[in-house]
Amino acid sequence: MPQLSSGGEEDLGASDEMISFKDEGDQEEKIQENAFTERDLADLKSSLVNESEAPALPEAIRRAQDAHRVYQEKLADHMEDGLKHQEEPMYKGSGYSSYPFLMLSDPYLSNGSMSTLSSKVPVVQPSHGVHPLTPLIPYNNEPFSHSSHSPHLPADLNQKQGAHRPPQTPDIPAFYPIPPGGVGQISPSMGWFTHPLMLGSGVHTTGIPHPAIVPHSGNKDMECYDRGMLYRKPHFEPKREKEPKKPTIKKPLNAFMLYMKEMRAKVIAECTLKESAAINQILGRRWHALSREEQAKYYELARKERQLHMQLYPGWSARDNYGKKKRRSREKHQDSGSDPGSPKKCRARFGLNQQTDWCGPCR
DNA sequence: TAACCTTTGAAGAAG
DNA sequence: CTTCTTCAAAGGTTA
Numbered sequence: 001m002p003q004l005s006s007g008g009e010e011d012l013g014a015s016d017e018m019i020s021f022k023d024e025g026d027q028e029e030k031i032q033e034n035a036f037t038e039r040d041l042a043d044l045k046s047s048l049v050n051e052s053e054a055p056a057l058p059e060a061i062r063r064a065q066d067a068h069r070v071y072q073e074k075l076a077d078h079m080e081d082g083l084k085h086q087e088e089p090m091y092k093g094s095g096y097s098s099y100p101f102l103m104l105s106d107p108y109l110s111n112g113s114m115s116t117l118s119s120k121v122p123v124v125q126p127s128h129g130v131h132p133l134t135p136l137i138p139y140n141n142e143p144f145s146h147s148s149h150s151p152h153l154p155a156d157l158n159q160k161q162g163a164h165r166p167p168q169t170p171d172i173p174a175f176y177p178i179p180p181g182g183v184g185q186i187s188p189s190m191g192w193f194t195h196p197l198m199l200g201s202g203v204h205t206t207g208i209p210h211p212a213i214v215p216h217s218g219n220k221d222m223e224c225y226d227r228g229m230l231y232r233k234p235h236f237e238p239k240r241e242k243e244p245k246k247p248t249i250k251k252p253l254n255a256f257m258l259y260m261k262e263m264r265a266k267v268i269a270e271c272t273l274k275e276s277a278a279i280n281q282i283l284g285r286r287w288h289a290l291s292r293e294e295q296a297k298y299y300e301l302a303r304k305e306r307q308l309h310m311q312l313y314p315g316w317s318a319r320d321n322y323g324k325k326k327r328r329s330r331e332k333h334q335d336s337g338s339d340p341g342s343p344k345k346c347r348a349r350f351g352l353n354q355q356t357d358w359c360g361p362c363r
Numbered sequence: 364t365a366a367c368c369t370t371t372g373a374a375g376a377a378g
Numbered sequence: 379c380t381t382c383t384t385c386a387a388a389g390g391t392t393a
Contacts, residue, residue, distance in 0.1 A: 250385085250386065250387095251373075251374085251384095251385055251386045252386080253372095253386060253387075254371065254373055254386070255371075255372065255373095256370070256371035256372055256386095257370090257371075257372075257386055257387060259371090260371085260387065260388080261387070261388090264387085264388070273390095274388095274389065274390060275368085275369090275389070275390045275391075276368075276369070276370095276387080276388040276390065277367085277368040277369040277370085277388090277389085277391085278369075278390090279370090279388075279389085280368085280369040280370040280371090280387085280388080281368095281369055281370065282370090283369090283370065283371090284369075284370040284371065285370090287370080287371070288371095299372095302372080302373085306373080317374080317375075318373075318374050318375065318384080318386090319374080319375060319376085321384085321385060321386085322375085322376095322383090322384060323384090324385085325366085325384080325385070326365080364393100365392100365393095366391100366392085366393080367390100367391075367392070367393090368388105368389100368390090368391080368392095369388100371386100372385100372386090373384100373386090374383100374384090374385090375382100375383085375384085376381100376382080376383080377380100377381085377382075377383095378380085378381080378382095
């Protein structure tokens with residue numbers, strides 16, 4: 001449970017670790033350097049179009065366009081208010097400064113014109129497949145094309161989610177599974193919801209890519225979804241026809257994960273580190289150094305993520321993904337006699353402070 | 364090649 | 379209710 005609601009304060013403050021960062025501006029530049037250029041966007045769009053160039057636009061997508069337009073209008077209203085409240089420094093100049101997806105051309109609009117909001121939000125385009133909520137999030141990139149030829153629900157998803165879902169309303173059609181309350185309830189912060197172009201991660205039951213959905217892992221063939229951008233391994237398509245992959249609906253990211261997404265690049269740049277384990281340690285420290293207000297923003301984002309996730313996948317449970325990762329470490333711990341638990345717990349138990357060898361800027 | 368490492372938080376299971 | 383476990387991201391490292 002997010003701690004922000006309980007006025008109780010143990011970790012959130014961590015004021016003794018308060019660190020001021022003087023290079024917020026640099027960060028912006030770095031983000032911009034990594035930014036998604038218009039050319040990239042155009043290429044991306046065209047590639048998507050090409051891949052989905054069925055003679056007639058799939059019905060689901062056409063209907064999605066309409067739904068999306070409606071949603072954008074609602075979103076515009078909401079965002080006008082929302083953005084006014086987001087002038088805190090943290091969001092300024094960071095990837096959070098706005099929701100970059102708003103700047104992207106709407107892939108659902110046949111003319112590729114900017115969405116309704118695009119002119120309102122001066123935003124740096126994130127890199128390919130960036131999470132609009134957390135603009136440094138690279139999504140797994142499933143070409144939008146899949147929506148064209150796989151508009152049908154993955155069997156398991158269909159059964160799971162469709163069973164108890166009310167019939168879709170005409171104006172909110174096959175964009176995503178429609179939550180009982182309709183699209184209007186979905187928080188605008190769930191920007192990725194609006195922008196499959198940026199995601200490419202997974203294809204939702206409607207055939208629209210969704211960041212929370214990734215093809216079943218454990219198969220390197222699918223790595224193109226995960227890390228690569230918009231490419232597909234040559235042998236992938238036939239395999240797919242042969243045996244459709246079951247997409248995995250990922251857990252929504254928690255506050256810290258969202259924070260990591262955003263700050264990782266910054267830490268990497270500052271510390272010239274690449275190893276994620278080290279980066280994450282730094283990020284963990286910085287997380288504790290954040291003020292309550294700063295953390296609260298991430299908790300709020302995470303809460304919205306969970307909210308939307310629940311709306312999109314009502315039947316989904318975190319347990320669904322249990323066992324999909326093979327773990328060896330736990331066995332190691334168990335073998336070692338007494339199970340120390342997670343490293344965090346282990347350090348807590350023995351009063352260890354792992355962060356001892358930090359380079360200056362990385363503290 | 365796949366798991367590990369490392370972080371925090373959420374959720375589910377177990378006691 | 380409390381405690382424990384697993385997964386979420388990421389990418390270099392290791393077995």
